[in-house]
């Protein structure tokens with residue numbers, strides 16, 4: 167016998183043992199299925215929460231149509247324009263954080279108008295100059311009228327108007 171020939175013990179291990187008679191599903195097949203089911207369970211347990219975590223922000227609705235109370239109705243006079251700060255809890259998909267925003271409110275003819283302070287040119291914050299009743303952008307000199315319309319400068323259009331209403335003694339706006 168050369169050293170390459172299997173020993174008697176190795177031969178007995180390699181020999182295929184017949185399944186015991188009377189078994190409908192062979193034991194090895196059953197074991198294979200069991201291992202498969204366990205692997206599938208482990209795979210699902212690991213990847214399902216990961217996939218849900220990644221997909222969650224995509225399932226959430228963008229923006230909000232909620233009305234936000236910003237100041238009392240009596241806090242802005244006819245013809246007045248003022249900048250008002252307010253806080254909103256923003257849900258970015260993973261956590262909720264309170265963020266501070268500002269809005270310009272203008273009352274004219276008894277109605278309240280709200281304007282975003284973000285310049286439509288490159289996004290600087292405009293300032294209201296009450297002495298000439300104009301919004302002026304400090305970055306490139308964009309000029310807007312008291313009703314938000316574009317007067318001059320590089321901005322392509324007027325300030326963004328936000329929905330506003332007076333209800334229950336409060337001025338409410340919507341972020342768009």
Ligand code: FES
Pocket residue numbers: 285286287288289290303304305306307308319320321
């Ligand atoms: S960012 Fe306002 S004029 Fe350019």
